[in-house]
Amino acid sequence: MKNNEQKVMLTGVRPSGNLTLGNYLGAIKNFVTRQTKYKSYIFIADLHAITSPRDPVELRVAVNDCIAMYLACGVDPEQTIVFRQSDVLEHGIMGFIMTFQTHMGELSRMTQFKLKSQNMGKNGIDTGLFVYPPLMSADILLYNTDMVPVGLDQQQHVELTRDLAQRFNKRYGDTFNEPDVYIAPVGNKILNLQNPTEKMNKSDGPNPGTIFLMDDLKLARKKIMSAVTDSESIVRFDEENKPGISNLISILAAITDDDIAAIERRFAGRGYGDFKRAVADAVCDLLADIQAKYQQFKNPAVLNAILANGAERARVVADETLSRARVALGLK
Numbered sequence: 001m002k003n004n005e006q007k008v009m010l011t012g013v014r015p016s017g018n019l020t021l022g023n024y025l026g027a028i029k030n031f032v033t034r035q036t037k038y039k040s041y042i043f044i045a046d047l048h049a050i051t052s053p054r055d056p057v058e059l060r061v062a063v064n065d066c067i068a069m070y071l072a073c074g075v076d077p078e079q080t081i082v083f084r085q086s087d088v089l090e091h092g093i094m095g096f097i098m099t100f101q102t103h104m105g106e107l108s109r110m111t112q113f114k115l116k117s118q119n120m121g122k123n124g125i126d127t128g129l130f131v132y133p134p135l136m137s138a139d140i141l142l143y144n145t146d147m148v149p150v151g152l153d154q155q156q157h158v159e160l161t162r163d164l165a166q167r168f169n170k171r172y173g174d175t176f177n178e179p180d181v182y183i184a185p186v187g188n189k190i191l192n193l194q195n196p197t198e199k200m201n202k203s204d205g206p207n208p209g210t211i212f213l214m215d216d217l218k219l220a221r222k223k224i225m226s227a228v229t230d231s232e233s234i235v236r237f238d239e240e241n242k243p244g245i246s247n248l249i250s251i252l253a254a255i256t257d258d259d260i261a262a263i264e265r266r267f268a269g270r271g272y273g274d275f276k277r278a279v280a281d282a283v284c285d286l287l288a289d290i291q292a293k294y295q296q297f298k299n300p301a302v303l304n305a306i307l308a309n310g311a312e313r314a315r316v317v318a319d320e321t322l323s324r325a326r327v328a329l330g331l332k
Contacts, residue, residue, distance in 0.1 A: 007147065008041070008145045009041070012045040012085065015045070015049050018065075018214050019213045020210055022151065024290075026189065028073045029254070032073060034149070035076060038147065042082050044084050045136075051126060052126050052128060067306070071293070077310065081314050088311055102133070106163070107130055107133060111153070112129075137161040137164050141164075142318040150183065190250065193227035208223050209227075220287055233271050235271075255282045255286055
């Protein structure tokens with residue numbers, strides 16, 4: 001199904017708010033470090049952003065902010081095709097096609113749907129919240145993707161994509177590549193600093209348990225220093241019995257690329273104060289670098305040029321894949 005030997009890596013981001021440290025360590029960093037080894041795509045998922053009502057002006061601002069932030073984090077538009085999802089109309093058509101390959105039971109079991117619909121009444125659940133996973137699958141399949149770097153919480157969506165690709169291929173012939181998920185061994189699920197049983201979420205707002213990439217450095221340091229730990233005072237990785245400390249160890253290891261065991265040895269007998277200060281230093285150094293680069297990239301003319309070029313390049317591949325699917329279905 002592929003026209004070249006180079007493997008394809010793709011990721012998308014929904015412009016739903018300020019990116020968190022968890023977004024960076026769980027997915028963005030893994031993408032950036034691998035973008036030269038793959039034919040790489042990254043897109044701003046603005047169609048996913050309207051699965052619930054969204055203010056149009058706020059959405060346009062969020063899209064530009066999101067692109068600037070990804071560039072600040074190291075995404076290179078010379079190496080990676082960067083585009084806006086809605087600029088490539090094939091996404092919507094393929095999403096519609098993939099919806100027909102999906103069972104209602106599969107969608108109702110999706111973790112994001114179950115979590116977000118818990119506090120909604122029956123009449124308050126938008127259809128978009130229910131059916132967006134097939135669109136996410138279309139996003140991936142359109143580019144013959146081999147690998148999708150995600151955080152642990154997004155693994156289920158890539159698994160659904162594989163299932164839909166296999167189902168379509170079995171019904172209509174060999175059409176789609178079946179993607180693999182890449183989950184970093186360290187930092188794949190950064191947890192809330194105040195409640196280390198939940199992930200660090202973009203929708204947490206001013207929650208002191210979430211570190212945003214645009215947080216004031218003093219505030220970020222305060223959040224680290226006030227993170228929930230335990231009474232043992234031993235820096236040891238034990239997710240079951242020491243979730244708070246384990247979360248901080250994961251953050252430090254993911255930022256510095258140090259081995260977890262090496263971090264445990266480094267802070268043996270030093271207590272939580274020294275350890276938290278080291279984590280805070282690493283986090284603040286990272287944020288300071290990203291924030292400085294973000295200001296350089298926040299230029300609408302530059303961003304629009306990058307998006308226009310990326311959409312043009314993406315559209316060529318997306319059109320070819322959609323045409324192949326339409327032929328398989330008997331639509332062309």
